[in-house]
Amino acid sequence: MDSRLRRKQILKNAAVLFGQYGYHATSITDIIEAAGIARGTFYLYFHNKRAIFEELLDRLVVQIRERIRVVDVSPGARSAKAQLQDNLVGVLELLTENRPLLSILLEGAVGLDKGFDEKLSDFYQRLAATIEGSLTLGQKMGLVRDRDTRIAALAGIGMVKEVLHSLLRNDSRVVDLPGIAAQLLDIFSYGVLTNDTTIMTQK
Amino acid sequence: MDSRLRRKQILKNAAVLFGQYGYHATSITDIIEAAGIARGTFYLYFHNKRAIFEELLDRLVVQIRERIRVVDVSPGARSAKAQLQDNLVGVLELLTENRPLLSILLEGAVGLDKGFDEKLSDFYQRLAATIEGSLTLGQKMGLVRDRDTRIAALAGIGMVKEVLHSLLRNDSRVVDLPGIAAQLLDIFSYGVLTNDTTIMTQK
Amino acid sequence: MDSRLRRKQILKNAAVLFGQYGYHATSITDIIEAAGIARGTFYLYFHNKRAIFEELLDRLVVQIRERIRVVDVSPGARSAKAQLQDNLVGVLELLTENRPLLSILLEGAVGLDKGFDEKLSDFYQRLAATIEGSLTLGQKMGLVRDRDTRIAALAGIGMVKEVLHSLLRNDSRVVDLPGIAAQLLDIFSYGVLTNDTTIMTQK
Amino acid sequence: MDSRLRRKQILKNAAVLFGQYGYHATSITDIIEAAGIARGTFYLYFHNKRAIFEELLDRLVVQIRERIRVVDVSPGARSAKAQLQDNLVGVLELLTENRPLLSILLEGAVGLDKGFDEKLSDFYQRLAATIEGSLTLGQKMGLVRDRDTRIAALAGIGMVKEVLHSLLRNDSRVVDLPGIAAQLLDIFSYGVLTNDTTIMTQK
DNA sequence: TATGAATGAGTCTTCATTCAT
DNA sequence: TATGAATGAAGACTCATTCAT
Numbered sequence: 001m002d003s004r005l006r007r008k009q010i011l012k013n014a015a016v017l018f019g020q021y022g023y024h025a026t027s028i029t030d031i032i033e034a035a036g037i038a039r040g041t042f043y044l045y046f047h048n049k050r051a052i053f054e055e056l057l058d059r060l061v062v063q064i065r066e067r068i069r070v071v072d073v074s075p076g077a078r079s080a081k082a083q084l085q086d087n088l089v090g091v092l093e094l095l096t097e098n099r100p101l102l103s104i105l106l107e108g109a110v111g112l113d114k115g116f117d118e119k120l121s122d123f124y125q126r127l128a129a130t131i132e133g134s135l136t137l138g139q140k141m142g143l144v145r146d147r148d149t150r151i152a153a154l155a156g157i158g159m160v161k162e163v164l165h166s167l168l169r170n171d172s173r174v175v176d177l178p179g180i181a182a183q184l185l186d187i188f189s190y191g192v193l194t195n196d197t198t199i200m201t202q203k
Numbered sequence: 204m205d206s207r208l209r210r211k212q213i214l215k216n217a218a219v220l221f222g223q224y225g226y227h228a229t230s231i232t233d234i235i236e237a238a239g240i241a242r243g244t245f246y247l248y249f250h251n252k253r254a255i256f257e258e259l260l261d262r263l264v265v266q267i268r269e270r271i272r273v274v275d276v277s278p279g280a281r282s283a284k285a286q287l288q289d290n291l292v293g294v295l296e297l298l299t300e301n302r303p304l305l306s307i308l309l310e311g312a313v314g315l316d317k318g319f320d321e322k323l324s325d326f327y328q329r330l331a332a333t334i335e336g337s338l339t340l341g342q343k344m345g346l347v348r349d350r351d352t353r354i355a356a357l358a359g360i361g362m363v364k365e366v367l368h369s370l371l372r373n374d375s376r377v378v379d380l381p382g383i384a385a386q387l388l389d390i391f392s393y394g395v396l397t398n399d400t401t402i403m404t405q406k
Numbered sequence: 407m408d409s410r411l412r413r414k415q416i417l418k419n420a421a422v423l424f425g426q427y428g429y430h431a432t433s434i435t436d437i438i439e440a441a442g443i444a445r446g447t448f449y450l451y452f453h454n455k456r457a458i459f460e461e462l463l464d465r466l467v468v469q470i471r472e473r474i475r476v477v478d479v480s481p482g483a484r485s486a487k488a489q490l491q492d493n494l495v496g497v498l499e500l501l502t503e504n505r506p507l508l509s510i511l512l513e514g515a516v517g518l519d520k521g522f523d524e525k526l527s528d529f530y531q532r533l534a535a536t537i538e539g540s541l542t543l544g545q546k547m548g549l550v551r552d553r554d555t556r557i558a559a560l561a562g563i564g565m566v567k568e569v570l571h572s573l574l575r576n577d578s579r580v581v582d583l584p585g586i587a588a589q590l591l592d593i594f595s596y597g598v599l600t601n602d603t604t605i606m607t608q609k
Numbered sequence: 610m611d612s613r614l615r616r617k618q619i620l621k622n623a624a625v626l627f628g629q630y631g632y633h634a635t636s637i638t639d640i641i642e643a644a645g646i647a648r649g650t651f652y653l654y655f656h657n658k659r660a661i662f663e664e665l666l667d668r669l670v671v672q673i674r675e676r677i678r679v680v681d682v683s684p685g686a687r688s689a690k691a692q693l694q695d696n697l698v699g700v701l702e703l704l705t706e707n708r709p710l711l712s713i714l715l716e717g718a719v720g721l722d723k724g725f726d727e728k729l730s731d732f733y734q735r736l737a738a739t740i741e742g743s744l745t746l747g748q749k750m751g752l753v754r755d756r757d758t759r760i761a762a763l764a765g766i767g768m769v770k771e772v773l774h775s776l777l778r779n780d781s782r783v784v785d786l787p788g789i790a791a792q793l794l795d796i797f798s799y800g801v802l803t804n805d806t807t808i809m810t811q812k
Numbered sequence: 813t814a815t816g817a818a819t820g821a822g823t824c825t826t827c828a829t830t831c832a833t
Numbered sequence: 834t835a836t837g838a839a840t841g842a843a844g845a846c847t848c849a850t851t852c853a854t
Contacts (some may be wrong), residue, residue, distance in 0.1 A: 003834085027827065028827070029828095038835060038836040039838090040830085040834095041834080041835055042828070043828095043830080047828095049829095060831095095830075124253060124365075144846070145393075147381075148385055148386055148389075149388045151387065152390060154365045154369050154387075155362035158361035158363070158364050158365025159357070159358035159362055161365060162361025163358065163361065165327075166331070166357050167363075169324055180219050184354065184358060186350065186394075189354060190393050191390035191391065191393045191394030192390060192393070204817085209817085230844065231842080231844075231847095232843090241819045242821090242845095242846085243817095243818065243846095243847080244818055245817070245846095247818075250844070251846075252844095292839065295818065430633045432849075433849085435848080435849095443814085444814060444815040444849090445817090446813095446815050446851085446852080447817055449850070449851080452852075455848095458828080501656055505820075513716065514751035530771075530774075531778070557772060557789060557796075558792075560771045560775050561771065561797075563765075563771050564772065565767045565768055565770045566765035566767070567767050568764065568767025568770060569767065570762050571733075572737070572763050574738035575635070575734070590760065590764060592800075593760075593761060594800065596799050598796060598799070601804075610839095615838085636822080636823065636824085637823075637824060637825085638822090646839080647839060648825085648841060649840055649841065652825070652826075653838070653839075657824075657825075658825095683840080793846080
C-alpha cells in the first residue's frame with residue numbers, strides 16, 4: 001500500500017483512540033487493531049508510541065494555524081470584529097468536528113516525557129504572545145484599555161478553552177458555534193477594549 | 204510513628220510527585236522511596252494508587268471551598284468586588300503555594316478510571332453552575348448584561364485556569380497575586396456587567 | 407486470658423476458615439479477625455501459618471483414632487459387624503459434624519511444604535496398614551477371600567472417603583449416617599469376605 | 610517456533626510443576642523457566658495462570674473419556690466384565706503414565722476460584738451419575754443387589770481413586786495394572802452384584 | 813502477654829519494542 | 834514492506850512475619 005496513505009490510515013485511527021481513551025489507556029495493540037495492520041508494521045511508520053502522538057499534535061497545531069487569518073485592517077476590509085469572529089468560529093469548528101484532537105489539545109498528555117508537555121505549552125505560549133502583541137498594538141491605538149496585556153491574552157485563551165472543555169463534556173453535537181463565538185468575543189472585547197471602542201463594536 | 208502523621212507524610216510526598224510527573228509517570232516505588240517507607244506500609248494507609256490520588260484531589264477541592272466566602276450583600280458590607288477579589292486572591296494563593304496540587308487540578312489525570320475524570324469534571328461543573336446562578340441573579344437586578352450566563356461563567360473559570368497554567372509554566376515564584384486577581388476581575392466585570400455597573404465598580 | 411483457652415479459641419476459628427476456604431485462601435488476617443486478637447498475638451501461640459494448620463490436622467487424627475475401638479472378638483462380644491458399624495458411624499459422625507476438619511482431611515493442603523502432604527499421606531498409610539492386617543488375619547481364618555489385602559484395604563478407605571466427599575459437596579445436613587455406614591460395610595464385606603462369611607454376616 | 614508446539618511445550622512443563630508442587634506453589638516464574646521462555650511469551654499463549662491449569666484439567670478429562678468405551682452388551686460381544694476391565698486398565702494406564710495430571714485430578718486445587726473446584730467436582734458427579742445409572746439398570750435386570758446405587762457408585766469411584774493415590778505416593782514405577790484392575794473389579798462386583806451374578810462373572 | 817505498625821520478598825500481569833522470517 | 838512471535842523491564846499489589854512499645 002502507498003506509504004503515504006498507510007501513515008494517514010494509522011494516524012487517523014490512533015487519533016480517535018487517543019482522543020477517546022487518552023494517551024496511556026491507548027495501547028499499541030489498540031492502534032494496530034484499529035488500523036488493521038501488524039505490530040511490526042506500526043514501527044515501520046513511527047519510531048514509537050510517543051512519536052505518533054507527537055505527530056498528531058503537530059498536525060493539529062498546523063490545522064489550527066491554517067484556520068486563522070491575520071486580521072486585515074486596511075481600509076475597505078471587513079470589520080475587525082467580523083474577521084476575528086470568523087477566525088474563532090473556524091477554530092471552534094475544526095475542534096468540535098474533531099473531538100479526538102480536541103481532547104488531546106485540552107488535556108495534553110500529562111506525564112509523558114517532559115518535552116511533550118512543553119510542546120503543548122509552547123503552542124499556547126506562542127498563541128498568547130501573538131494575542132498579547134495585538135493587544136499592545138491596540139493599546140497604542142487607544143482601542144485597548146491600559147492593563148497588563150499578557151493577562152488579558154491568557155484570559156482570552158482560557159475562555160475559549162474552557163468553553164471547548166464544556167462542549168467536550170456535554171457531548172452535545174448540535175451547538176450554535178457562531179453564537180458561542182460571538183458571545184466569547186463580546187465578553188472579551190467588553191473586557192479589554194476601551195469604553196468607546198466597545199460601544200462601537202457593539203453595533 | 205503517629206498514624207495521622209504518617210498519612211500526611213505519604214500524602215505530601217505523593218502530591219509533589221503527582222504534581223511534577225503526573226499520575227501515570229509516578230509509580231508506587233517513587234512514592235515509597237520519597238516517603239522513605241516500605242512498600243507494604245503504603246498499602247497500610249491507602250487502598251491503592253488511585254485512592255491516594257483521589258484523596259489528594261478531594262482535599263484540594265475542600266481547601267478551595269474553604270477559601271471561598273459567600274459574598275455578603277447586606278448593607279454596610281464591603282463592596283462585592285472587594286469580597287470577590289479576596290476570594291480570588293485566596294484561591295490563587297492556595298494554588299500557587301501548592302504547585303503539586305495545582306497541576307493535578309489543571310491537568311487532571313487523563314485516562315484514569317472513568318469515574319476519576321468525572322470527579323474533576325464535576326467540580327468544574329458545579330463551580331460553573333454556581334457562577335452562572337450569580338450571573339442570572341445579577342441579570343434580574345440589571346447588573347449583568349443580557350447574554351448567555353452559562354458561557355460567561357465558563358469564560359470566568361477559563362480565565363483563571365489559564366492564568367494559573369501560565370504561572371505553573373513560568374515557575375516565577377514572586378508574583379503579584381492581588382494585582383493579577385484585580386486584573387482578571389476587571390476583565391470579567393467589564394466583560395459581563397452592564398455599562399453602568401462597570402463604571403460604578405471601577406473607580 | 408488463659409493461655410490454653412486462647413489457643414483453643416484461635417484453633418477453632420482457624421478450623422472453620424481453613425475448612426471453608428482452604429489453606430491458601432485463608433490469611434492470617436482472616437484468622438486474627440475471626441479470633442478477635444492482634445496480629446502479634448497469633449505468633450505468640452503459633453510459630454507460623456503452617457503450624458496452626460498442622461496442629462489442626464494432628465488433632466483431627468487424634469479424634470478419629472479416639473472414635474475407633476478395636477474389634478472385640480472374645481466370645482460373648484457383640485458381632486464384629488456391629489462393632490465395625492459402630493466405628494464407622496462414629497467416624498462419619500465426627501467428620502460430618504465437623505465439616506471444616508473434614509475438608510482439610512479430604513483435600514489436604516496441596517502445595518504446602520512437602521512434609522505436609524506426607525503427614526496426611528502417613529495417616530492414610532497407617533490406616534491402610536491396619537485394615538490390611540485385619541484382612542490378612544481374616545484370610546488365615548478363612549473369612550476373607552484370597553486376594554491382595556493391600557488393595558482391598560485401600561478400596562475400603564477410598565469408599566468411605568468418596569462418600570464423605572459427596573456429603574461435603576451436597577451440603578445436605580440431614581443424612582442417615584447409620585444407613586450409609588451399613589451400606590458401605592455391606593459392599594465391603596460382600597466384596598472381600600468369602601461367600602460363606604458374607605452369607606453369615608448378612609443375616 | 611510453531612505456535613502449536615510452543616503451547617504443548619508450555620503445557621507439558623506446567624503439568625509437571627503443577628503435579629509436583631500443586632497449583633499455588635507453582636509460580637509463573639517456575640513455569641517459564643522450565644519452559645525456557647520469556648515472561649511475556651507465557652501470556653501470549655495463556656490468559657493467566659488459572660487458564661493454563663484449567664486447560665490442563667480439561668485435557669485430562671477428555672483423555673479419560675476417550676479411554677472409556679461404552680460396554681457392548683449385544684450377543685456375541687465380549688463379556689461385560691472383560692470390557693469393564695479394559696476400560697479400567699485404560700484409565701489406570703493413562704493416569705499412572707501421567708503422574709502430574711493424576712495428582713491434579715486427585716487433589717484438585719483447593720482454594721482456587723469457586724468455579725474451579727466445581728469443575729472437578731462436576732466431573733466426579735457426572736461419573737458417579739453414569740455408574741449409578743448402570744447399576745440401577747442392573748437392578749432391574751436382577752444383576753445388582755437391591756441397595757442404594759448412589760452410594761455404590763461413589764464407593765466404586767473411591768476405590769479407584771484411593772488406589773491411584775497410593776500408586777502416586779509409592780512412586781513404584783512397575784506395577785501390575787491389569788492385576789490391580791481385576792482385583793478392584795472383583796471387589797466391586799462381589800460388593801454390588803447379586804450372588805448368582807457374582808458367581809457367574811467369577812469363573 | 814498483647815499490640816499493630818512496619819517490612820520486603822514474592823506474585824501476577826501488562827505492554828512497548830525488537831527481530832527473524 | 835509486512836508480519837507476529839518473542840522479549841523482559843516495570844508495574845501494582847499481597848501477605849506472612851517481625852519487633853518496638
